[in-house]
Amino acid sequence: xxxxxxxxxxxxxxxxxxxxxxxxxxxxxxxxxxxxxxxxxxxxxxxxxxxxxxxxxxxxxxxxxxxxxxxxxxxxxxxxxxxxxxxxxxxxxxxxxxxxxxxxxxxxxxxxxxxxxxxxxxxxxxxxxxxxxxxxxxxxxxxxxxxxxxxxxxxxxxxxxxxxxxxxxxxxxxxxxxxxxxxxxxxxxxxxxxxxxxxxxxxxxxxxxxxxxxxxxxxxxxxxxxxxxxxxxxxxxxxxxxxxxxxxxxxxxxxxxxxxxxxxxxxxxxxxxxxxxxxxxxxxxxxxxxxxxxxxxxxxxxxxxxxxxxxxxxxxxxxxxxxxxxxxxxxxxx
Amino acid sequence: xxxxxxxxxxxxxxxxxxxxxxxxxxxxxxxxxxxxxxxxxxxxxxxxxxxxxxxxxxxxxxxxxxxxxxxxxxxxxxxxxxxxxxxxxxxxxxxxxxxxxxxxxxxxxxxxxxxxxxxxxxxxxxxxxxxxxxxxxxxxxxxxxxxxxxxxxxxxxxxxxxxxxxxxxxxxxxxxxxxxxxxxxxxxxxxxxxxxxxxxxxxxxxxxxxxxxxxxxxxxxxxxxxxxxxxxxxxxxxxxxxxxxxxxxxxxxxxxxxxxxxxxxxxxxxxxxxxxxxxxxxxxxxxxxxxxxxxxxxxxxxxxxxxxxxxxxxxxxxxxxxxxxxxxxxxxxx
DNA sequence: CTGAAAGCGCTTACAG
DNA sequence: CTGAAAGCGCTTACAG
Numbered sequence: 001x002x003x004x005x006x007x008x009x010x011x012x013x014x015x016x017x018x019x020x021x022x023x024x025x026x027x028x029x030x031x032x033x034x035x036x037x038x039x040x041x042x043x044x045x046x047x048x049x050x051x052x053x054x055x056x057x058x059x060x061x062x063x064x065x066x067x068x069x070x071x072x073x074x075x076x077x078x079x080x081x082x083x084x085x086x087x088x089x090x091x092x093x094x095x096x097x098x099x100x101x102x103x104x105x106x107x108x109x110x111x112x113x114x115x116x117x118x119x120x121x122x123x124x125x126x127x128x129x130x131x132x133x134x135x136x137x138x139x140x141x142x143x144x145x146x147x148x149x150x151x152x153x154x155x156x157x158x159x160x161x162x163x164x165x166x167x168x169x170x171x172x173x174x175x176x177x178x179x180x181x182x183x184x185x186x187x188x189x190x191x192x193x194x195x196x197x198x199x200x201x202x203x204x205x206x207x208x209x210x211x212x213x214x215x216x217x218x219x220x221x222x223x224x225x226x227x228x229x230x231x232x233x234x235x236x237x238x239x240x241x242x243x244x245x246x247x248x249x250x251x252x253x254x255x256x257x258x259x260x261x262x263x264x265x266x267x268x269x270x271x272x273x274x275x276x277x278x279x280x281x282x283x284x285x286x287x288x289x290x291x292x293x294x295x296x297x298x299x300x301x302x303x304x305x306x307x308x309x310x311x312x313x314x315x316x317x318x319x320x321x322x323x324x325x326x327x328x329x330x331x332x333x334x
Numbered sequence: 335x336x337x338x339x340x341x342x343x344x345x346x347x348x349x350x351x352x353x354x355x356x357x358x359x360x361x362x363x364x365x366x367x368x369x370x371x372x373x374x375x376x377x378x379x380x381x382x383x384x385x386x387x388x389x390x391x392x393x394x395x396x397x398x399x400x401x402x403x404x405x406x407x408x409x410x411x412x413x414x415x416x417x418x419x420x421x422x423x424x425x426x427x428x429x430x431x432x433x434x435x436x437x438x439x440x441x442x443x444x445x446x447x448x449x450x451x452x453x454x455x456x457x458x459x460x461x462x463x464x465x466x467x468x469x470x471x472x473x474x475x476x477x478x479x480x481x482x483x484x485x486x487x488x489x490x491x492x493x494x495x496x497x498x499x500x501x502x503x504x505x506x507x508x509x510x511x512x513x514x515x516x517x518x519x520x521x522x523x524x525x526x527x528x529x530x531x532x533x534x535x536x537x538x539x540x541x542x543x544x545x546x547x548x549x550x551x552x553x554x555x556x557x558x559x560x561x562x563x564x565x566x567x568x569x570x571x572x573x574x575x576x577x578x579x580x581x582x583x584x585x586x587x588x589x590x591x592x593x594x595x596x597x598x599x600x601x602x603x604x605x606x607x608x609x610x611x612x613x614x615x616x617x618x619x620x621x622x623x624x625x626x627x628x629x630x631x632x633x634x635x636x637x638x639x640x641x642x643x644x645x646x647x648x649x650x651x652x653x654x655x656x657x658x659x660x661x662x663x664x665x666x667x668x
Numbered sequence: 669c670t671g672a673a674a675g676c677g678c679t680t681a682c683a684g
Numbered sequence: 685c686t687g688a689a690a691g692c693g694c695t696t697a698c699a700g
Contacts (some may be wrong), residue, residue, distance in 0.1 A: 005450075005475070007677060018687045023679060033685065050451040054397060055677035057388035058692045073420075073432075074413030083408045086434060095448070098407070098432050100420060114429070116339075117384040141339070224617045253617045260619035280614060283558045283587045285594035341693060352671045357695060367669065389693035392676045 006047035014043035026051060057119050066094050066306060067115030067123045069108060069130075071101045076250075076278045077295065081126060081147075084299020092307050094121070105129035112138065122306045127193075143309040145302045148193065157305055157315050159298060163193045166291045166322035167200025168207075170273045171245050173289070173324055175208045178333035179243040179271060183216040185230040185255060187247040194222075197247045197275060215239045220251045227254020235262065242270060242333055249274035249281050249290055256284065256329075271330040286328035294320045340381040348377035360385060391453050400428050400640060401449030402458045403442060405435045410584075410612045411629065415460060415481075418633020426641050428455070439463035446472060456640045461527075477643040479636045482527065491639055491649050493632060497527045500625045500656035501534025502541075504607045505579050507623070507658055509542045512667035513577040513605060517550040519564040519589060521581040528556075531581045531609060549573045554585045561588020569596065576604060576667055583608035583615050583624055590618065590663075605664040620662035628654045 008026075012019045017036050024030050025040050043049070057063035068085055070078040085096055099115055101108035108130040115123065116138065125135065127148035135146055139156040151158040174182050184201045187194030202212050215237040220226035227246060231254070234241065246252035252274030259270055266272050266286060274281060274290035281288040298320055305315045342360075346353045351370050358364050359374050377383070391397035402419055404412040419430055433449055435442035442464040449457065450472065459469065461482035469480055473490040485492040508516050518535045521528030536546050549571040554560035561580060565588070568575065580586035586608030593604055600606050600620060608615060608624035615622040632654055639649045 009677075019678080020680080020687060021685085024686085027679080029680085031685065036686085050447060052392070052677050053452045054388045054391035055692090056679075058386070058392055058694085059677075059679040061679090061692075063388060072417075073407065074410075074417045076408075076410060076413075079408030079410075079413065083406075086407075113384060118387045224614075228617075253614070257617050257619045257621070280558075280587070283562075283591050285591045285619065287591070343693075353694080354671060354696080355669090358670085361695080363696085365669065370670085386693055389676090390695075392678085393693075393695040395676075395695090 005052070006049045008049070008051065011040065011043045011047055011049050014047060015039040062121050063119040064094050065097050065118065065120045066303070067112070067118070067120035068096050068098045069101050069111055069115070069123070069125045069128065070098060071103045071108075071126065071128055073098055073100055076280065077248075077276060077293075078126060080279065080295040081299040081302075084296040084301075085124060085303045086299075087296075088300035088303025089307070092303075094303075094307060094310075096124075096303075101128050101130070103129065105131065109134055116142070122310055124302050124306060129190075143306055145306050147298060147302065155309070157309070157317055159302065159317060159320065161293070161320065161322050163196035163322070164200040164203070166324070167197035167245070167247075167275065168204040169200075169324050170275065170291055171201045171204035172208070173326065174243045174245065174271060174273060174330065175204060175210070177243075177271065177330060180210055180333075181213075181216065181239070181241040181243070182210075183218065183234050183241040183244045185218050185220045185227055185234075185244060185246040185251045187220060187222045187251070189219075191222075194247055201245055213239060216241055220247065220254075222248050222250060224250045224254035224257075227251030227256075228258040229254075231255045231258035231262075243272070243330070244270060245273045245275075247275055249276040249278045249288065252288060252290070252329075253280075253284065256288075266329050267331040271333075273330055277325055282327070284329070289327045289330040290325055292323050292325045294322075339386070340383045342383070342385065345374065345377045345381055345383050348381060349373040396455055397453040398428055399431050399452065399454045400456045400458060400637070401446070401452070401454035402430045402432050402460070403435050403445055403449070403462065403464075404432060404460045405437045405462055407432055407434055410614065411582075411610060411627075412460060414613065414629040415633040415636075418630040418635075419458060419637045420633075421630075422634035422637025423641070426637075428637075428641060428644075430458075430637075435462045435464070437463065439465065443468055450476070456644055458636050458640060463524075477640060479640050481632060481636065489643070491643070491651055493636065493651060493654065495627070495654065495656050497530035497656070498534040498537070500658070501531035501579070501581075501609070502538040503534075503658050504609065504625055505535045505538035506542070507660065508577045508579065508605060508607060508664065509538060509544070511577075511605065511664060514544055514667075515547075515550065515573070515575040515577070516544075517552065517568050517575040517578045519552050519554045519561060519568075519578060519580040519585045521554060521556045521585070523553075525556075528581055535579055547573060550575055554581065554588075556582050556584060558584045558588035558591075561585030561590075562592045563588075565589045565592035565596075577606070577664070578604060579607045579609075581609055583610040583612045583622065586622060586624070586663075587614075587618065590622075600663050601665040605667075607664055611659055616661070618663070623661045623664040624659055626657050626659045628656075 012022045099111040123144045125146040136153045144156045147159045150160045186198045218230035218233045220230045277290045277292035346356045433445040457478045459480040470487045478490045481493040484494045520532045552564035552567045554564045611624045611626035
């Protein structure tokens with residue numbers, strides 16, 4: 001064990017050329033006589049040479065890596081987006097490096113600093129609580145894409161979606177089906193998107209001339225378990241409702257289980273709407289009506305936009321939107 | 335934009351000491367007079383200095399990173415394990431770097447080579463089709479942990495669980511509830527674990543003196559959709575069954591939806607068992623009886639064992655086992 | 669306890 | 685088209 005790997009210098013010696021030439025062949029910089037190229041390629045495969053990325057990064061000043069800050073790699077919500085980023089980066093020469101912020105602004109700032117000390121050439125920040133100021137500061141050194149907020153700054157592009165409008169549309173969908181008693185399971189209120197979804201819910205009720213009853217608003221934290229508890233809370237309040245709009249799919253899953261355990265059928269007794277359209281939502285029984293987030297496409301777009309910036313091109317972030325997907329968990333009130 | 339970061343040399347100048355001293359303070363190597371330490375620490379925070387990891391890796395020969403090869407970061411199955419690895423590594427100074435193999439042996443080998451060229455100090459390989467020989471070869475240079483196979487080699491530790499025994503237990507559970515017509519939804523048969531689970535299913539039937547009816551074995555590919563299709567296929571075969579054992583939870587989810595769509599209740603009409611115990615399975619309606627994989631714990635163990643190897647300690651991989659978790663999707667046949 | 673110096677494995681102006 | 689040389693930002697024997 002602990003064998004040494006071969007170096008560029010050994011390849012050069014083996015091929016009878018200078019290290020500079022090997023480097024140029026490796027990087028496709030400048031033309032090189034065919035005979036030498038072949039000799040070098042033979043030497044490379046003979047020694048099964050792999051360039052040392054750390055040395056390349058140090059010498060060139062570019063690591064060819066992109067830092068990606070998520071909150072929680074294991075969450076189904078981020079998974080889709082990471083796949084998109086990987087896809088968007090494939091073929092560009094850049095490799096993603098993932099880090100977890102764990103929904104903690106301090107931790108996020110720390111992880112970003114760590115990514116930067118790893119010499120990432122660009123940064124993709126997926127939501128989170130790190131301050132705008134921190135991002136703007138980092139953008140002075142490397143290009144940044146950030147999702148889930150609106151932020152204007154040089155060398156930084158933000159992707160933002162209108163959560164309030166989508167929440168309003170989701171609620172409006174229930175209203176249009178004749179529901180008048182519509183409960184809401186809110187997400188953590190320190191998340192801007194939870195606030196927006198709650199606001200959209202209220203706006204839709206008001207627009208329909210329906211009263212907002214605080215007893216029909218339960219507080220969750222985006223976890224499945226909190227969806228279960230929210231339904232208990234709602235039922236305990238003894239204000240009847242025929243529909244629930246949950247601020248994310250995971251809480252909708254929890255709500256669905258809680259209803260099931262109490263013998264309440266979806267959608268016969270209670271219509272249910274989620275938010276996110278996680279991959280699993282199609283497979284819920286019944287399939288869940290929800291707001292589709294373009295997470296995968298956003299991952300692709302984030303990657304491509306960042307690469308454009310790295311290449312000095314003007315970034316052209318595509319338009320993306322949230323959309324209501326009607327499936328079987330909602331039905332007209334009879 | 336493109337500001338320069340500060341370097342160790344600048345810190346040294348600012349603090350009025352030599353670069354060597356700054357380096358020693360950074361690494362805790364050798365003692366240093368308090369007055370100098372303070373001066374250096376002041377300089378570091380004044381310049382908000384962050385060491386360049388690429389340079390550190392090059393100079394020291396250690397990158398303090400661990401390569402982690404998964405098949406699919408976005409899958410709920412790997413997510414848990416990655417969380418475990420992150421947790422097991424936290425506080426050790428090592429950072430994980432994730433790569434996706436996409437269930438393609440060629441791609442896996444390529445990703446591993448890429449991780450190694452990134453100078454990772456160790457490797458964790460989560461299942462996959464890369465050959466034993468490739469792993470053994472790489473283990474000559476860096477320590478490796480591999481899951482999902484039994485492999486003996488120097489500088490390499492493998493974690494293996496007895497899928498066949500667990501599948502047998504799952505099936506036996508159904509038998510003990512009086513089920514005699516038990517269907518199986520198999521996983522992709524080029525996966526060793528799918529084969530083992532199928533074998534365990536058959537073994538349990540034989541042990542119970544029940545016939546193996548090939549019409550009750552449907553072929554899936556571990557995806558939810560294939561679970562949906564498998565149920566169609568099973569139903570089309572017109573051989574009655576009162577229970578289904580799916581080779582993974584995702585296919586069980588698909589099966590659950592397909593049964594729902596046909597008006598078949600779980601567990602009243604059909605009992606359902608999965609395999610994996612994904613986080614979501616607790617929230618299925620009804621909560622799914624399944625085989626629990628210690629994915630999170632395995633992630634922790636993989637990380638700790640690898641760090642032990644890196645520290646020159648004798649690795650002591652803990653014992654881990656699969657276990658049946660009985661929830662509400664199975665019931666005694668009446 | 670501390671510094672000067674060599675070296676890690678590359679890239680890239682600079683010459684030719 | 686190609687090579688010699690300097691340099692990227694660190695670490696670490698080697699001296700003292």
